[in-house]
Amino acid sequence: MQPPMYVSPQQQMEDRADFARAGIRRGQPVVFASTTQGIVSLTHNASQSLFKLSEIYDRISWGAVGRYNEFEALRQAGIRYTDTRGYAYERSDVTARGLANMYARTLGELFISGTKPFEVEIAVAEVAAAPEDDRLYQITFDGTLLEHHGLLVLGGNAQDLHHQLQEALPPTARELDATVSIIREQLGTTGSHVELAILDRDPQALRGSHRAFRRLDPQTF
Template sequence: MSMPFYVAPEQIMKDRADYARKGIARGKALIAIQYSAGIAIVAENPSNTLRKISEIYDRIAFAGVGKYNEFDQLRVSGVRAADLKGYQYSRIDVDARSLANQYAQILGQIFTHEMKPLEVEILVAEVADEASKDQLFHIFYDGTVLDERKFCVLGGDSDAIYSRMKESPLLAHLDTALLADVVQLCRNALSGPDRQLPIEECEIAILNRSGDRRAFTRLDDTEVNALVQG
């Protein structure tokens, strides 16, 4: 009978983290950012049918990067959890913080107990009546949750994109920024210095602060083109 080799827990965790990070780094990035009328989410996504951004509940959106089948499974679980909670209690009891915690539990559990971690990073965003109460939860492959302010970047090359975003003077007055301006900013940051990201490859959705029950809107091709042309 052969004995399994001893591997230090630190090594196991490091290997899993490297594996997940490599998977995520291969995928394309996305940015969520606050603006005057709510929250905009801009993703680099060549597909017009396999979505990275979607609606979870009235004021809550989901976005994922990495392995599509894995974050899509998480997305559907989120919709189920939110609809169940809204049915059993009330629609106003469904909140992003609770969803983010549940996602973190699942990702953390899979990271420590399964053979393979999920190769995803996800965002749970909630728009509130006031910009100061908007929430952007950035959840990592190992269950780490970050509560981000103003904007957040997920996916491959996110450090470089983050620093490009940081340089923008627009960040100082997002409360008056127009949708076209923040979309332009995100598109430039996603593109980088060596290329211009084609607008057809931008998936854009917004959470509108207008007070309508369902705040989530996905912009269609004509709306996206109108934004770019001003």
């Protein structure tokens, strides 16, 4: 019997990373940006019912690129995690940081010991009372957890797009309408094939609800 071919651990990790990156690169980018009205998130999406942006908890939203079945499983895990924490402790004890750590742990473990790494990248956003206190986390396929300030881009060609958006968007005091149209311009998305959502900064005052997440109609912009 022939012994299995030796592959060094470094090579194994590199192969896995290349495999995951290739899957993610194909995905349409997802953009999160802080504005004075709240955190807006936007992506190209041809479907009206299969979403890439979602509500997770009162002040926390979520976005993903990659394979649908894999990130949908992570979205559901996130909702179970936050609902359980909020029920066991208090609603205000649920934070994006805790959720992002859970995702980082899960993706990190899957990257090392799963039969194949997840081909996904996840964003977690938490809206605060002021834009400078907003939290934006990115979790990559290998469990790396990154924090961003004011702007977060996931998916294909993210670095270039991040750079372009940083140039095009004002650094502070961004208005919702202007921010959405600048992002759409840079992404080159037209028509109704856009998924658009916002985490309102003060949902209690706006519509008497503790839930900040709201889907917006892209046609109105």
